[in-house]
Amino acid sequence: MAIRVTIFDDNKKLLDSLDILIDGSPGFQIAGTFPNISNLIADIEKSQPDVILMDIEMPGINGIEGVKIVKKHFPKINVMMQTAFENDEHVFEAICAGASGYILKSTSPSRILECIVEVYQGGSPMSPTVARKVLGFLQTPKKESNQSDENKDDYNLTNREKEVLSCLVNGLSYKMIADQCNITYETVRSHMKKIYEKLHVASMTEAVAKAINKKIVM
Amino acid sequence: MAIRVTIFDDNKKLLDSLDILIDGSPGFQIAGTFPNISNLIADIEKSQPDVILMDIEMPGINGIEGVKIVKKHFPKINVMMQTAFENDEHVFEAICAGASGYILKSTSPSRILECIVEVYQGGSPMSPTVARKVLGFLQTPKKESNQSDENKDDYNLTNREKEVLSCLVNGLSYKMIADQCNITYETVRSHMKKIYEKLHVASMTEAVAKAINKKIVM
DNA sequence: TTTAATTTCCCCGAATTCGGGGATTTACTA
DNA sequence: TAGTAAATCCCCGAATTCGGGGAAATTAAA
Structure with missing residues (x-):
C-alpha cells in the first residue's frame, strides 16, 4: 500500500519535480498537487492523502495558516513543512500550528522520501539546524542569568x-x-x-x- | 582538522566499538573515552573535545546531570545524548539540561558519524521519534495571542x-x-x-x- | 618588545541596484 | 463595458555594492 502524498507549493518547477520524484518511487503515490491553498479543505477531501507536503512561503494564505486549517479539519493527517529559509518565527509558528516535520527545500530527493516515510510512521524529521532552533525554544525559558x-x-x-x-x-x-x-x-x-x-x-x-x-x- | 570526540558510556563493549568506529573514520578523532562521569570536568579538560557523546543511563551521576555540568563549565561544547530507550522524561530533561542532539543506541554507525558532524556544525540531530516528542512539548502550551x-x-x-x-x-x-x-x-x-x-x-x-x-x- | 588587532585609506573589475520611463494580460468592479 | 489594480515583462544609463587584492598608522596585548 503506497503512501499517498498531497503537495501544496506555489513554485511550479519544484512542484513538478516533487511530483515526478514521489510518484515515480515505489511505495509512494501522488494524491494531488496544488499551487495554493485557496481550496485547502476541498483539495484534501478530494485527494485523500496520508501525508501533506506544504510550502511555507505561499502567496495569499501562507503555509502556517494552512497547517492550522489542516490540523483542525483532519487532525490525523501529518503535515511536513518545506521552506527555503530557516526563519526562527516560521519554525516556531509552524510547530505550534501542528506541523509534524520541517525540512528545507534544499533537502536531497532521497532524504525527502525518507522524511515522508518518517512522518507517515509518526516521526518528525527535521533538518539539524531546524532541530537546534526547536531545542532553543525549550531551553530558553530556563536561563536568565547568563x-x-x-x-x-x-x-x-x-x-x-x-x-x-x-x-x-x-x-x-x-x-x-x-x-x-x-x-x-x-x-x-x-x-x-x-x-x-x-x-x-x-x-x-x-x-x-x-x-x-x-x-x-x- | 579532525573533529575531536569524547565519549562517556558505562557499557564497555559499546564504548569500544564507538571508539573503533569514530577513531577509524577520516575526519574524526577520539579525544577520550570514559566509563563514568566522576571526573567529568578533569576528563574534558584533559581530552579537549569538540563534541561529547554521553550515555543517559549511567550508574552514579547520570547523563542528564552530566550535560548540566558540561554546559555550565564548557558552554561551547556540544553534547549529544545516547540512549537505549525513548523515555519521555529523559528526552525533555536532557534537552532542558542543554543537550544538542538525542539519538538512539540502535542508530547505524554511518548515521552516528553524520550526527557527530551535524552537532559539531551547530545542528541538532534527533531520531524522528524523539523529534516528535520534542514537538509535542512545544505544541501543548497553545497560546492565543492577539x-x-x-x-x-x-x-x-x-x-x-x-x-x-x-x-x-x-x-x-x-x-x-x-x-x-x-x-x-x-x-x-x-x-x-x-x-x-x-x-x-x-x-x-x-x-x-x-x-x-x-x-x-x- | 614583538605580535596582534584596530582603524584608516586605495585600486580594479564584476555584479547588482536604482530611477524612470513603457507595455501586456488578467481579473475585479463600478 | 470602461476603468482600475495586480502581476508580468522590457530597456537604458547612472549609481552603488562586492570581492579580492594591498598598505600604513595607531593601539592593545603578550
Whole structure:
C-alpha cells in the first residue's frame, strides 16, 4: 500500500519535480498537487492523502495558516513543512500550528522520501539546524542569568564596526556613512568587509536583518 | 582538522566499538573515552573535545546531570545524548539540561558519524521519534495571542509584494528572488519599485529594516 | 618588545541596484 | 463595458555594492 502524498507549493518547477520524484518511487503515490491553498479543505477531501507536503512561503494564505486549517479539519493527517529559509518565527509558528516535520527545500530527493516515510510512521524529521532552533525554544525559558554571555556574543564587532552597522540599519549608503562617521568611502568598505566576515553574511540586506534580529544594534 | 570526540558510556563493549568506529573514520578523532562521569570536568579538560557523546543511563551521576555540568563549565561544547530507550522524561530533561542532539543506541554507525558532524556544525540531530516528542512539548502550551490585530498595518502591500519583501529580508538578491518566485528579474524590479513607494523608502536596507521593525513580514 | 588587532585609506573589475520611463494580460468592479 | 489594480515583462544609463587584492598608522596585548 503506497503512501499517498498531497503537495501544496506555489513554485511550479519544484512542484513538478516533487511530483515526478514521489510518484515515480515505489511505495509512494501522488494524491494531488496544488499551487495554493485557496481550496485547502476541498483539495484534501478530494485527494485523500496520508501525508501533506506544504510550502511555507505561499502567496495569499501562507503555509502556517494552512497547517492550522489542516490540523483542525483532519487532525490525523501529518503535515511536513518545506521552506527555503530557516526563519526562527516560521519554525516556531509552524510547530505550534501542528506541523509534524520541517525540512528545507534544499533537502536531497532521497532524504525527502525518507522524511515522508518518517512522518507517515509518526516521526518528525527535521533538518539539524531546524532541530537546534526547536531545542532553543525549550531551553530558553530556563536561563536568565547568563544574559551577559549572550550580549557578549555580539559577533566580536568592534565599536567602529557596530557604528557602521548601525548606520546601515538606518538606511544609509556607504557614501552617507562615510560622511556621518567622518571617514572615507573606502574605509567604510573596509569595515563592511570585516562586518560581513564576522556576521557570516554577504550583502547589506543580510547584515541589516541579522543586526536587527540578533539585536546587535538598537 | 579532525573533529575531536569524547565519549562517556558505562557499557564497555559499546564504548569500544564507538571508539573503533569514530577513531577509524577520516575526519574524526577520539579525544577520550570514559566509563563514568566522576571526573567529568578533569576528563574534558584533559581530552579537549569538540563534541561529547554521553550515555543517559549511567550508574552514579547520570547523563542528564552530566550535560548540566558540561554546559555550565564548557558552554561551547556540544553534547549529544545516547540512549537505549525513548523515555519521555529523559528526552525533555536532557534537552532542558542543554543537550544538542538525542539519538538512539540502535542508530547505524554511518548515521552516528553524520550526527557527530551535524552537532559539531551547530545542528541538532534527533531520531524522528524523539523529534516528535520534542514537538509535542512545544505544541501543548497553545497560546492565543492577539498579535494579528497589531500587524494590520502592512502598508497595503499585495501578497506578491509581501512575498518579495520577505525574500529580501532573508537576504536574497533580485536574481535569487526571481528564481524563488518563478518570475523574471524585471518583474522583481517592478515589485520592488512598488514596495519602495508604499514603504516610503529608497533602498534595500531601508526596506528590510522597516519590514522587520514594523513586522510587515514574519 | 614583538605580535596582534584596530582603524584608516586605495585600486580594479564584476555584479547588482536604482530611477524612470513603457507595455501586456488578467481579473475585479463600478 | 470602461476603468482600475495586480502581476508580468522590457530597456537604458547612472549609481552603488562586492570581492579580492594591498598598505600604513595607531593601539592593545603578550
